[in-house]
Amino acid sequence: MQGVFDVLFNGLSIGAVLLIAALGLAIVFGLMGVINLAHGELMMLGAYTTFIVQNAFKPLGDSPLFSAYIFVALIAAFFVAAGVGLFLERQVVRYLYGRPLETLLATWGVSLILRQFVRSVSWSIAIGLVLFSLLFWGGQWVLKRRLDWNQLKAKALTILLPLSSAIAIIGGVVLNANKALAKPWFSARNIDVTAPSWLRGGVNLGSFQFPVARLFIIGLTILCLLGTYWFLQKSAWGLRIRAVTQNREMSACLGIPTNTVDALTFALGSGLAGVAGCAVTLLGSVGPNLGANYIVDAFMVVVVGGVGKLIGSVVAAIAIGTVTYLLGSGYLPLWMTQLGLTETLQPLFDFFTFFSTTSMAKVMVFALIITFLQIKPAGLFPQKGRTVDA
Amino acid sequence: MSYSQSPSAVASTTEAPNQPMLDINNLNVYYGESHILRNVDMSVARGKMICLIGRNGVGKTTLLKSVMGLLQPRSGNIVLDGQPINRLSTDRRARLGIGYVPQGREIIPRVTVRENLLLGMESLPKEDRKRATMEEVFDLFPVLKTMLDRMGGDLSGGQQQQLAIARAILSKPKLLVLDEPTEGIQPSIILEIEAAVRRIIEATGISVLLVEQHLHFVRQADWYYAMQKGGIVASGPTEQLSQDVIQEFLAV
Numbered sequence: 001m002q003g004v005f006d007v008l009f010n011g012l013s014i015g016a017v018l019l020i021a022a023l024g025l026a027i028v029f030g031l032m033g034v035i036n037l038a039h040g041e042l043m044m045l046g047a048y049t050t051f052i053v054q055n056a057f058k059p060l061g062d063s064p065l066f067s068a069y070i071f072v073a074l075i076a077a078f079f080v081a082a083g084v085g086l087f088l089e090r091q092v093v094r095y096l097y098g099r100p101l102e103t104l105l106a107t108w109g110v111s112l113i114l115r116q117f118v119r120s121v122s123w124s125i126a127i128g129l130v131l132f133s134l135l136f137w138g139g140q141w142v143l144k145r146r147l148d149w150n151q152l153k154a155k156a157l158t159i160l161l162p163l164s165s166a167i168a169i170i171g172g173v174v175l176n177a178n179k180a181l182a183k184p185w186f187s188a189r190n191i192d193v194t195a196p197s198w199l200r201g202g203v204n205l206g207s208f209q210f211p212v213a214r215l216f217i218i219g220l221t222i223l224c225l226l227g228t229y230w231f232l233q234k235s236a237w238g239l240r241i242r243a244v245t246q247n248r249e250m251s252a253c254l255g256i257p258t259n260t261v262d263a264l265t266f267a268l269g270s271g272l273a274g275v276a277g278c279a280v281t282l283l284g285s286v287g288p289n290l291g292a293n294y295i296v297d298a299f300m301v302v303v304v305g306g307v308g309k310l311i312g313s314v315v316a317a318i319a320i321g322t323v324t325y326l327l328g329s330g331y332l333p334l335w336m337t338q339l340g341l342t343e344t345l346q347p348l349f350d351f352f353t354f355f356s357t358t359s360m361a362k363v364m365v366f367a368l369i370i371t372f373l374q375i376k377p378a379g380l381f382p383q384k385g386r387t388v389d390a
Numbered sequence: 391m392s393y394s395q396s397p398s399a400v401a402s403t404t405e406a407p408n409q410p411m412l413d414i415n416n417l418n419v420y421y422g423e424s425h426i427l428r429n430v431d432m433s434v435a436r437g438k439m440i441c442l443i444g445r446n447g448v449g450k451t452t453l454l455k456s457v458m459g460l461l462q463p464r465s466g467n468i469v470l471d472g473q474p475i476n477r478l479s480t481d482r483r484a485r486l487g488i489g490y491v492p493q494g495r496e497i498i499p500r501v502t503v504r505e506n507l508l509l510g511m512e513s514l515p516k517e518d519r520k521r522a523t524m525e526e527v528f529d530l531f532p533v534l535k536t537m538l539d540r541m542g543g544d545l546s547g548g549q550q551q552q553l554a555i556a557r558a559i560l561s562k563p564k565l566l567v568l569d570e571p572t573e574g575i576q577p578s579i580i581l582e583i584e585a586a587v588r589r590i591i592e593a594t595g596i597s598v599l600l601v602e603q604h605l606h607f608v609r610q611a612d613w614y615y616a617m618q619k620g621g622i623v624a625s626g627p628t629e630q631l632s633q634d635v636i637q638e639f640l641a642v
Contacts, residue, residue, distance in 0.1 A: 243498045243509050250496040253458055255484035255513025255561065 003331050005208060010329070011322025013214040016221040019317035020279055021294045022301035023224055024272030026313040030302050031245045032265055034093055035100055037107040039298060040291020041114035042270045045084055046077035046277025047286040048118055048186065051193050053077075067196035070278075074220075077278035078271040084114075085270020089263050097262070115288045119188040123181040128172030135164035188288060193281035213282040220279055224272060229310060231268070241265050245308075304369055306379030315380055320365060327352070328361030409472055411436050411565050411597040412457065417466030419449075419456050426452045428621045430466070434565065439591060439598040441608050441628065443639045444617035450601045451493055453617075454569050457599075458490050459483050471564055485513040489563030493570050493601075495554040499543025503534060503553060506542045510557035518562075527556035530586045548579035555583065559590060565597045566590070572604045580604060603640060 021043060028036050050073040057069035088110060096103040139160045143149060149156075176182045199216055202209040232238040243251045244261045252258050280290070301320060305312025326332065332352040336342055342349050355364045376382070410433035419427040426449050434440045442450050455461045457468060459480040468475050475483050484490070498506055511522050528535040531552040537545065545553060551571055558566060568587070572580040584607050591598060602608050614631055616624040616639040624635060 239501065239505055239508065240512070242501055242505075246498050246500055247496055249460055249480075250492065250498065251509070252480035253460070253484055253490045253492065253496075254509050254557070255481050256509070257479075257481050259479075 002207070003335065007322065007326050007329065007331055009208075009210065009214075010325040012318060013218060013321070014325055015318035015321025016214075016218040017280065017283070018297055018301050018321055019314060020217065020221040020224060020276040021273075022298040022313050022317060023221075023228060024269040024276065025298045026269075026302050026305070026310055027228070027272065028266055028269035029299070030308045030310075030313070031241065032262070032269075033100075033307075034097070034266070035104045035107065036093070036269075037104060037295065038088065038111040038114060038291075039270075039273050040293070040295035041111045042081045042085060042273035042291075043277035043280065043294055044118065044286070044288065044290040045114065046081045046274030047193070047281045047290055048191075048277075049073065049077040049080045049274065050278045050281045051186075051191050051286060054193055062197065067198050070196050070199070074275055074278050077274040079274075081274025081277065082267040082271030085273070086263055086267040088270070089266035093266065094259070094262060111291065115291070118186055118288045120184055121186070122176075122184045124172050124175035124178070127175055127181075128168045131171050132164050132168035135167060136160055139164065186288075190285040190287040192285045195282050199282060217279050217282065220275070224275060225310075225314065228268075228272065232310070237261075237264060300369060304372065304379055306381035306383065308383045309379075309381040312379055312381035320369075323368065324361050324365050327355050327364050328358045330356035332356070409436075410434055411471055412599065413467075413469040414453075414457070415467040415469070417453070417456060417463050417468065419452055419461055419463045421452075426620050427456065427463070428619070430620075430622055432615050432622055432625070434597050434599050435613070436597055437591075437595045438612045439587075439600060439610065441600045441602055441611035441614045442617060443602065443608060443614055445639065448617045449620040450617055451569055452620075454490075454492075454567055454599070454601060457483075457567060458488065481513075484561065487513075487562075487564035489558035489561050489566045491551075491554045491558045491566070491568045491571055493573065495547075495550045497542040497545070497550045497553055497557075499541065501542055502539050503542055503545070504538040506553055506557055507534070507538075507560060510560035513561040513563075522560065524556075524560065527559055530559070530589060531556055531582075548575045548583075551575055551579070551583060552586075555586065562594075563596060565599065568598065568600045568602075570601055570603060572602065572607055580607070584610065605636065605640060608640070 024042070025036070025039050028034050028039065050070075053073040053076050054069050057066050057072070060066040088107075092106050092110065093103060096106060140156070143152060143156050143160075146152065195213055199213045202211045203215065204210075230238075232241060240251070240256050240261050241264070243254070243256060244258050244265075248258055251261075276294075277290070280286075280294070297320075301313050301317045304320065305314070305316035330353070333342075333349055333356060336345065336349050336352070355361055373379075412434040414430055414432050417427055417430040418425070430449075430453060432440075432442075442453065444450050452461060456463050459475070459478065459482075463476070466476075470483070470486055470488065473486065475486065478486070498509065501509070507524050507527065511519050514522055533549060534553060534556055537549070542550070542553065555568070555571065566587075571583055571587070575583070587598065587600075588610060590596065598611075600607070600611060608614065608631070609628060611628045614625060614628050615622050616635060618639070624639070
């Protein structure tokens, strides 16, 4: 009995982490059909934002006020990731709608850039980037006020781009001579976020102990899920998002600004990735490669659940979480011994014993998912009728 | 036929009354390298109903899509109510006052009928959207009121067509563009749709651009344009629509 309870709780707990990581992707990939390989890096940015917010709260000592940093961090992580997502959509992804292969390559490139960015970012790089943005976009903004902007455009960009990058790079190199400015903010090493004191430890229920951090993540996941559901189903922008994902041309004919809707949808999905990044800081240390640990799982959840269905992602996340824990924890061979089935079903016993480590369990889950997708290629809850057009 | 413009519709027309609601000049549209519309000139007068006739595949739908901005013309001008709209995006055009009922109806399938109607109000200015009600379209199409919570995609073809027209009307357009509203719909509903369009014109005095194959409906219009091979080849008042012209341009 204890074992079943343990499997259920831990399965739910792993499922919650999977789901919160996949929720943003369920919107970006599920609803918009954009394969965003930088989704994991948006999580990573959320995690680093949490680290920064925590450091900002450090002077408060171990007071209850410090413990509240996690809520500030959640909001900050949402907006930082949403902002980066918005920038990514406006500058890269929107030119690639309907071209999945190019989107895949471009967002993968963005993910590599973001990873290296957090490794090497220092004051000199940050100042250089700000300088570039000011010169490049500020210059465009000034020039746009001229009436002949449309004729000037091509020429202006060919001058502005190399000029502003040159100034920014030279500025950065000069500033780099200063040791303090050249020192990386985070470096390539992992950083640790200290969970607030009230999230450490556990809640005892009989002989069973629930870690509070895990309960917090489950609660946060439910909250994000309900919030997303409410936004999509009940709000005016949610209706616009659903209309555009189902019939883009007709939505435009009805006067819905499809460009704005695309940007908003992508930003929302990215923001949820940021929240997920903040949540996973409670589980362990944070590094530039954090995203890589989650991106495959997140895509797996969305695909198994059925692209375009929020409920599918929920069921898939909990199912994958439970199966992973059930296999990895070694409960199956244990139960077989208790039931006295070891002798009669020796090969099965050996099989489960072999797979009862975390990494081998993952192999098994992958194999199961591949088998499942052979039987139901469209996932648990396939989209009926008209499919989503990218 | 007789129709009367309501005072409010006259008041809302700020430009000179003889200026057409929609004016298309020398329009050329291509699909890739194939030339679909050739030097099309036509105009829709204020408060009039204009019908575009022609056999299948002569470019009628292409013309309407170009008006909506779903297709980019290679050359030519489209002017709505005195304002050139060639370079505007589709959603801007809708917000300037074009209500579009496309061929095949294009109801948003997985949202409810109520939400489909709400989407019809998207092109209203924000303050008008709050005050807008759906009652007017329930007078025209009472059947919609009984199925507000059904999914748009679950409605029958005739009901979807009524919903599509209702959705277009809710945006209070200056110009209503209808692409074969009676195609594939049972005769009793065709009459209902015809009557509704007539009532809309009488009540609001909006201009209508209609593509139609159904002769009875074509006869309701004030003026016709006939298309052949991507160009306008004949036009005139619909009273003068002779049997020869009908034989030549309508697929009956």
